[in-house]
Amino acid sequence: MTVSNPPPLANAQAIAERAQDHVGAGRLAASLAALASFGLRHDGGVSRETLTATDLAARRHLIDQARALGCTVGIDDCGNLFFRRPGREDLPPVLTGSHADTQPVGGKYDGAYGVLAGLEVIAALNAAGIETLRPIEVVSWTNEEGSRFGPGAMGSSAFVEPARLAGYRDVADAAGIRFGEALDAALAESHDVTRVPMARPMAACVELHIEQGPVLEGANVPLGVVTGIQAVRWFRVECTGTMAHAGTTPMAVRCDAMAAAVAIAQDLYALAPRHAATPGTPELRLTLGRWSVAPNSVNTIPGHVTFTVDMRCLDDAALDRAEAALRAVCVRHAHAPEAVTVTRFFHREPTHFPEAMLGTIERACARASRNAGRALPVRLTSGAFHDAMYLADHCPTAMIFVPSKGGISHNAAEDTEGADLFLGAQALAYTVAELASR
Numbered sequence: 001m002t003v004s005n006p007p008p009l010a011n012a013q014a015i016a017e018r019a020q021d022h023v024g025a026g027r028l029a030a031s032l033a034a035l036a037s038f039g040l041r042h043d044g045g046v047s048r049e050t051l052t053a054t055d056l057a058a059r060r061h062l063i064d065q066a067r068a069l070g071c072t073v074g075i076d077d078c079g080n081l082f083f084r085r086p087g088r089e090d091l092p093p094v095l096t097g098s099h100a101d102t103q104p105v106g107g108k109y110d111g112a113y114g115v116l117a118g119l120e121v122i123a124a125l126n127a128a129g130i131e132t133l134r135p136i137e138v139v140s141w142t143n144e145e146g147s148r149f150g151p152g153a154m155g156s157s158a159f160v161e162p163a164r165l166a167g168y169r170d171v172a173d174a175a176g177i178r179f180g181e182a183l184d185a186a187l188a189e190s191h192d193v194t195r196v197p198m199a200r201p202m203a204a205c206v207e208l209h210i211e212q213g214p215v216l217e218g219a220n221v222p223l224g225v226v227t228g229i230q231a232v233r234w235f236r237v238e239c240t241g242t243m244a245h246a247g248t249t250p251m252a253v254r255c256d257a258m259a260a261a262v263a264i265a266q267d268l269y270a271l272a273p274r275h276a277a278t279p280g281t282p283e284l285r286l287t288l289g290r291w292s293v294a295p296n297s298v299n300t301i302p303g304h305v306t307f308t309v310d311m312r313c314l315d316d317a318a319l320d321r322a323e324a325a326l327r328a329v330c331v332r333h334a335h336a337p338e339a340v341t342v343t344r345f346f347h348r349e350p351t352h353f354p355e356a357m358l359g360t361i362e363r364a365c366a367r368a369s370r371n372a373g374r375a376l377p378v379r380l381t382s383g384a385f386h387d388a389m390y391l392a393d394h395c396p397t398a399m400i401f402v403p404s405k406g407g408i409s410h411n412a413a414e415d416t417e418g419a420d421l422f423l424g425a426q427a428l429a430y431t432v433a434e435l436a437s438r
């Protein structure tokens with residue numbers, strides 16, 4: 001018995017299967033290699049920090065790629081780029097994509113994979129001759145990494161809440177360049193791109209990303225259904241002392257900013273295991289990633305030492321306790337009030353993705369894995385933050401992961417098997433096509 005009008009979901013799933021089956025492994029690999037050439041390093045990594053000349057050149061490359069696929073291109077006030085494939089009806093689009101900026105020493109896939117797999121979904125839909133009910137947009141968010149200008153995920157957080165942009169524009173990088181200046185230069189470079197409003201309604205958002213951790217590889221599973229993202233907080237600890245001569249100043253009378261900073265750092269590293277709370281509760285992860293010393297001279301006692309603290313945990317209460325401990329440690333090692341200051345400049349609570357989205361993604365991953373004779377997907381939480389953590393405040397959102405070799409990322413050695421990159425793009429194509437067909 002044939003059903004004249006198949007129910008929307010069955011119809012949407014049929015479209016999704018066709019989209020999945022038209023993903024091109026070679027086309028994806030070629031686009032990944034092409035984007036990696038913007039900032040490619042001698043060690044095989046990629047250095048393409050946000051809004052640098054290298055990043056602007058990569059943005060232009062993505063605009064050209066998207067236009068060649070028939071997409072229209074938009075840019076918003078935070079420089080987020082949107083590559084749009086029209087749908088039968090002008091409904092809120094399904095959004096996918098990620099970020100194209102990298103760490104100072106990054107890899108080929110962190111962020112870039114999600115943007116290019118999104119464009120590969122467009123190519124697959126074109127190849128299959130599929131017209132979806134809804135438009136589909138592939139986004140390349142500005143400044144996800146937060147390494148040049150903190151905090152991270154500036155573009156996606158400003159898209160969701162535009163009032164945040166004003167504060168972001170004043171943030172300066174290590175050379176004193178303000179985010180607003182770099183952003184205005186990027187907007188000027190994209191003068192041929194239509195300006196689009198921020199906070200536009202989206203039907204749903206799916207971000208594909210490398211795991212950047214060891215879980216999927218350890219389980220020998222090629223696809224992960226991401227259920228949520230752990231909380232993150234970033235702090236700047238500034239220690240002030242008195243610059244003085246390294247040779248003539250007796251130890252007993254020194255006011256050494258480095259001595260205070262090192263004592264604080266040692267106490268912080270000691271608190272991490274303690275704040276991992278009781279066994280079986282989520283680990284507290286602590287990183288003191290960036291240090292600056294003034295005057296940074298071998299024979300002058302440091303007068304100023306500033307370092308950053310990155311704290312992560314799935315349990316926000318554990319982060320509350322760790323933050324209180326951080327502040328107490330700083331007071332304890334300050335030789336005078338205000339000699340040590342703590343500024344929190346990034347704070348994102350844990351993110352939990354909706355079950356309805358997870359089910360769709362699970363179906364997409366299972367079909368791709370089954371067709372490839374690979375293990376079925378597993379569910380996991382993300383140790384890294386992603387733009388999806390803000391989109392989750394805006395529309396139904398979820399993520400798909402593929403494995404990272406050795407769990408390595410934010411490192412030139414970041415790598416993922418081509419077969420896994422292909423499966424991830426197939427799962428994305430299914431998910432996006434199904435969501436855009438209902």
Ligand code: HGY
Pocket residue numbers: 144145146152383384385386
């Ligand atoms: O730091 C993060 O979690 C992200 O990779 N930028």
Ligand code: MN
Pocket residue numbers: 099110111144209386
């Ligand atoms: Mn990333």
Ligand code: MN
Pocket residue numbers: 103110145410
């Ligand atoms: Mn990253």
